Amino acid sequence: MKKRKFTRRTYKYQIREHPKNKRLGNMLDDLCDVPNHFLNLERRYYRIYGKYAGRYRLQPHLTKLLERTRQHWAWIPRDTLDAVIIRLDIAWGRFFDFPNVGRPKFKRKDRYRSAKFQSGYLFEAGRVRLSFKSWDDTTKSLKFNKRWFSFHDHRDWNGNVRYIQILRDAVGTYWLYVVTDDTSKEVLPATGESVGADFGMETYLTLSNSEKIQSPQFLKQSLKTLRQLNKSLSRKVKGSGNWWRAVRQLARLYRHIANQRRDWHFKLATDLCRRFDVIATETLNLAGMKRLWGRKVSDLAFGEFVEILAFKCFKHNREFSEVDQWTPTTKPCSDCGHHNENLTLSDRQWTCPECGSDHDRDINAAINILRAACDPAVEQT
Numbered sequence: 001m002k003k004r005k006f007t008r009r010t011y012k013y014q015i016r017e018h019p020k021n022k023r024l025g026n027m028l029d030d031l032c033d034v035p036n037h038f039l040n041l042e043r044r045y046y047r048i049y050g051k052y053a054g055r056y057r058l059q060p061h062l063t064k065l066l067e068r069t070r071q072h073w074a075w076i077p078r079d080t081l082d083a084v085i086i087r088l089d090i091a092w093g094r095f096f097d098f099p100n101v102g103r104p105k106f107k108r109k110d111r112y113r114s115a116k117f118q119s120g121y122l123f124e125a126g127r128v129r130l131s132f133k134s135w136d137d138t139t140k141s142l143k144f145n146k147r148w149f150s151f152h153d154h155r156d157w158n159g160n161v162r163y164i165q166i167l168r169d170a171v172g173t174y175w176l177y178v179v180t181d182d183t184s185k186e187v188l189p190a191t192g193e194s195v196g197a198d199f200g201m202e203t204y205l206t207l208s209n210s211e212k213i214q215s216p217q218f219l220k221q222s223l224k225t226l227r228q229l230n231k232s233l234s235r236k237v238k239g240s241g242n243w244w245r246a247v248r249q250l251a252r253l254y255r256h257i258a259n260q261r262r263d264w265h266f267k268l269a270t271d272l273c274r275r276f277d278v279i280a281t282e283t284l285n286l287a288g289m290k291r292l293w294g295r296k297v298s299d300l301a302f303g304e305f306v307e308i309l310a311f312k313c314f315k316h317n318r319e320f321s322e323v324d325q326w327t328p329t330t331k332p333c334s335d336c337g338h339h340n341e342n343l344t345l346s347d348r349q350w351t352c353p354e355c356g357s358d359h360d361r362d363i364n365a366a367i368n369i370l371r372a373a374c375d376p377a378v379e380q381t
């Protein structure tokens, strides 16, 4: 069973539109060169020595670069540059340690999204101050150049700020992520109820109390508009002003769909937490499902929902348990335990040949999931 830890909490704020936000964009564009440069270096190092150079080799190298050939990076705070190297180091480590993790890739400038600030920032009434550097011709050295950016301060954060991140999304909006060490809980009153939940393609979530929850399928809802926008994009001259406008429009629709989905997920998770003390689900084989079902799986976004549900259960002090995917949950009869080996994927309803009880495939699975989660010994019988 995968253990999830919730030691950090991120609060997201929109940075207000302002011409000076261009500075943030310039920073991200310059920052994109850093991982690409070091990735190239790592690849050469690997070809020669058969291992990758860790961050403790790359960081002194960065210092030299900033003095010599890459002086145009020096206006970005050093810990932001270091964070890029650390991220690359982690990516290489994961690539060598896990067989299913791919090699770090070169980044495209328009895909480069975030910068991390561990120090040198200051908050004051809806504004954040970042300290960049600029070249001073009179003293012939870099001097601090502190810039304020205001953001939509719509809520307070709890806990101590660990670091902040500046993000640029595909629409071109800048966001401020405040990452804190908040682990506070809002404990809900106990209800004495437990539930097993089975994810499915036909029904989004089937609960062991025979309740069925359908997904609104937000992507499907917007598919027509999406096609229209794609068509209008393909009619424009690539790189022209109208083309860029169409690209933004499309990105804005995708963002809207993602927001709708996320909102629905949070509401569903809150609802489940209010009603049940124990919530049991099955670990999903997402890669396999994606191969089988394609776009629909992405639209349903089971993985995201499980993450949200796990966090909500932590926050509201509910027990969240995941039954691993090898536990038989579909075939056994939930009344007598008889394994129905003749069951195929298309059988939605079936009758148990042993005890004769009628089953709905998903409800039966949800009951089995709950049983396996409450008593791990059951799965062996």
Ligand SMILES: [Zn+2]
Pocket: 333, 334, 335, 336, 337, 338, 352, 353, 354, 355, 356, 357
């Ligand atoms: Zn039976």
